[in-house]
Amino acid sequence: MERIPTPPGDQAQADALPESAYTATATVNEQGIVTGWSEGARRLLGYAPSEVVGHRAARLLCDDIDERALQDAAGRERWSGTVALRHRDGHRLEQRMLVHRPRPDGPVAEWLVVSAVAGQPRTPGDEALGEWAFRQSPSLLAVFDADLRLVRANAGMERALSLTEDQMRGLRLPDLAPHPVSDQAEAKMRLALDSGEVQHVEAYIRPTGVSAEHGWSTTLAPLKDPDGRVRAVCLSAHDTLQEHLARQRMLLLNEAGARIGTTPDVQRTAQELADVAVPRLADFAAIDLLDAVQRGGEVLPVPAAGPLTMDRAAVRSVLDDDVSPFAAGEPSRYPASSPVAQCLAQGHGALYEVSDPAVARWAAQDPQAAAWIREAGTHSVMVVPMRAHGSTLGVALFSRHQRPEPFEPDDLWLAEELTAIAAVSIHSARRRPRERTTTMTLQRSLLPQTLPDQGALDVATRYLPADSRAGVGGDWFDVIPLSGMRVALVVGDVVGHGIRASATMGRLRTAVRTLADVDLPPDELLTHLDDLVIHLSADEGGTEGAAESAGGIGTTCLYAVYDPVSRRCTLARAGHPPPAVVTPDGAVRFLDVPAGPPLGLGGLPFETFETELPEGSLIALYTDGVLEVRDHDIDDSLDKMFAALARPAKTLDMVCERILTSMLTHSPDDDIALLIARTRALDADRVATWDLAFDPAIVAQARRHATDKLTTWQLDDAAFITELVVSELVTNAIRYGRPPIQLRLIHDDSTLICEVFDSSSTAPHMRRARTFDEGGRGLLLVGQLAQRWGTRHAPTGKTVWAEQFLTTD
Structure with missing residues (x-):
């Protein structure tokens, strides 16, 4: 293991430091010999490193250690207790210690001894820390009394329900968020009060004030007085929306593999695609196939420009009175400038808002399409070409008008996967037994x-x-x-x-x-x-x-x-x-x-x-x-x-x-x-790593490290975006993470990756900051500047990374 460093600083200067809390640290090998001695240990006992390192640790003890205590400690990886130490001037010092092996499987068997030495006495202001932690925790926290009525709520709970603590005080959870899950959670709270044991609830609900369905992992813990009697229940919850959405997409794809392409009938397969997509992905779906696909003839390449006429093979809507301009079995026509014609010509899917110029031009040239968009209240559209084995078979059109959330890139990916399954089935049914x-x-x-x-x-x-x-x-x-x-x-x-x-x-x-x-x-x-x-x-x-x-x-x-x-x-x-x-x-x-x-x-x-x-x-x-x-x-x-x-x-x-x-x-x-x-191996000069101090002032230095390295790599064009990404990721690590912090840049011919590691396991979540918020835009900015970003967890800590695509002349 690494030795505890003994800084050679001026002794007199160290003695003059103001008294404050510090940690005394030492390492002792299996033979009882001191191998490391920190400045904190010198301050505590008065011995210089040269007087201790290499000598037996027992000489620092006032009392002999009982043989039975030694045997008990030998079989453990960690021990804690109070030990009587001998100061250099001879006086006795009772000190509480924590002793453990930093790396139980390491090549060198050593014990790390640490002791917290109190500095200034606690002040009345320190008692406010607990209150601040409760109020400012990003998790949802609330306390309910023995009658299951709310008595305390933190800012997270207020944001989730769009209510203040004063507005919620005295109400039960079903009163605050009317939902069957609230009844279930209240039953679990009653069980926590009666049994004194922690209860858990996993649910996906749409509480008042939250626009989208959220997943909540909730813990209900009994609160006990010093006599062990349960007096209240603490509710704590955190949002698991992204995990829920990823799981839902995976389940939908799992279902699609079994539900799409069950017969060789082309229209049936198209309808199966529409049925799978609505309502779990879209509010409306229409599947249009080229005429040659319907007739079983040879499929010709789609013209690069010009209007298109296809056959509508399937339609599905969440509304019974669908207002689609083309019903199943009728021809569907698209102008050359429409999103459908453009996506088929380009060969890939696309997302559109109704305010996009492409949709506006389509509506201007096609009154039926304009009427459909207006009457249905459509606000978001996806167009996905149906392609299989290099042939274009048709197009899948998806839209939303009831769900308020617009389509996202992940929705487009899911639509492309679903459409690919249907396209392959249609192609197979046409060409082979x-x-x-x-x-x-x-x-x-x-x-x-x-x-x-x-x-x-x-x-x-x-x-x-x-x-x-x-x-x-x-x-x-x-x-x-x-x-x-x-x-x-x-x-x-x-x-x-x-x-x-x-x-x-x-x-x-x-x-x-x-x-x-x-x-x-x-x-x-x-x-x-x-x-x-x-x-x-x-x-x-x-x-x-x-x-x-x-x-x-x-x-x-x-x-x-x-x-x-x-x-x-x-x-x-x-x-x-x-x-x-x-x-x-x-x-x-x-x-x-x-x-x-x-x-x-x-x-x-x-x-x-x-x-x-x-x-x-x-x-x-x-x-x-x-x-x-x-x-x-x-x-x-x-x-x-x-x-x-x-x-x-x-x-x-x-x-x-x-x-x-x-x-x-x-x-x-x-x-x-x-x-x-x-x-392949990435050359060492393509990777740069810096260990950063856990100090907000280090952010500027981190930016300089990054820009200097980009200059060395001749990537000055990427410096502006990289500075912003590094600044946001390092700032988040210092503000919300734990030390140590490490910055790493990786680049190859086409990609530049920025990674920031800290030892906290809490993953960051992107949110949309409100108008008057002073923060909350960092990850949103990173997501807009980088092509991809995410979080990679390790056994200890996490790495938040962002990837840029490098442009070449």
Whole structure:
């Protein structure tokens, strides 16, 4: 462990410091020898470091330590108690101490001894700190008396209910927020009063004064007097809206995999897309298909300019008296300048407010569209092209008029995923025989269509479906860019074959991407995936054919995260074959990743394995179809795969082809997913790290560090935005976090990442500041200036990061 530094400052100057609270710190090894001595320890006992370090700690004690006490302390990692110490001048000093091992698993066994030395006596003003903490806590806090009537409420509670404490005092919770959840919470409060035990409530409600549905995690704790009698109940709650929305999106995508594309009928699939989207995503949905798609003819490219006429295949609205200008089965026409025509020509979806110029031009040229927007009260629109296998099939139009919240980028992503599922099903139904075609198209559409741009790994992939007699299975792979230049690699194998296995694969792949987006460690991600499979199995327990896939029980998965900065790779697997690694010297080996149980069994934990990979190493992830072939046993398969991996190759595609051609002599009995990645390392001069003092004055220095480094990197054009991002993130860390604080900048050819670490685990939340608020705009500003931002949690602390895309001349 690191030694406690002994600053060599002037002794007289140290003695002249004003008396204030300080901490005396020392380290003692297993042999009882003092190895570190702080300035606080010198102030407490009067010994200089040279008089103590290297000597036995027992000489600092006034009394001999009982042998039994030594034996008790030896088996612990922490001990606290009062000890009689001997001052340098000989007088006895009773001092309370905390003794623990900072790193129980560290290479050096040492004890850290700390003692808080009181300075100035407490002042009456210190008693106000508790009141300030209650009033200013960002969580919702309220106290209810024995009659369950509110007696205290903090600012968070006032904001959530748009009521002051005086307005709420004396009222019960159902009076303040009429909702079945309030009745449930009040029942739990009564239980807390009667039992004296803490109660919990998880709910998603729309309290008065809150415009959107919020998720609240609520704790109800009994408040006891010194005699142990329960006198009141404290309610504390925090908002879990973002977690709730992410979970809802994941559940909707899970449902979509099973509800969209159940038949080869094109109109039916379009209607299934509309039914899935309304009302959980949009208030209105219309699906328009090109005429050739309806007739089953060859789909031609969409013209780059000009008006469009399509067939309306499906409509769904939350209103019974829908005012859409085109009903299902009728032609729908769009001017060349309309958002629909523009999005189809550009090939990607877009969000629009009705005040946008594009929508205004559309309404001006199309009176029917203008009447629809006006009469329905539409305020937000999404247009998503329906594309599959490079062909444009039509367009999905979504709008909101009842829900007050406009569409967000996450809603557009969800709409694109839903539309992609429907587009693949329609394309499959048009081009191939029903069962084989639908399953194959669904399977391939749910696999990555293109690999994402990232600088950590070179990647090549292959997917081979099983022989048609067995039916297509549920093997999948994925490459997911993460924060801090890291990349996640995923390979999985769903049990069974056919459309159910493919749909389950799509659900699991979507779940993995959603969980990866919140930067969960590999073992935690697999634990959440395991819970999902258990729930899917329970949902499918009574459906026809559920025995074929059992909701995914028995599915295997391998999840790996590679960091090009540290060159560390962290992996966990759920019953999946271990990955193979080829180091630059040509040595091939399996990584010893703990196996873990297949998904859906529950009860057993998943474990992570971490290793450092030299730059240029190959990682091979695969499904068991690579090894399970009819004409040779598993040992022969392993030998052939190792030999193919060890042979030098110019490209990773050649490595993939070499493995498949050497091991497969006929159509495989099972699906095969193969992913080969070559590691890159980010040069040390592309990363800059600074440890910052926990002081608001350090913000200006942090900005200077960043701008100086950008000048060194010749990225002066990014200095203005980077200064603002660094200022906001460092200020938030000092204001709301805990020391230590660290600033890190990372850049490659196209990306600049700013990261700020602090040891607090509380994640920041973006909010919209009110007109007269003096703060609250920092994260909103970061979100507008950076392309992406987020929070990455560690076992201790968190990292808030923001990513900019660098423009090139």
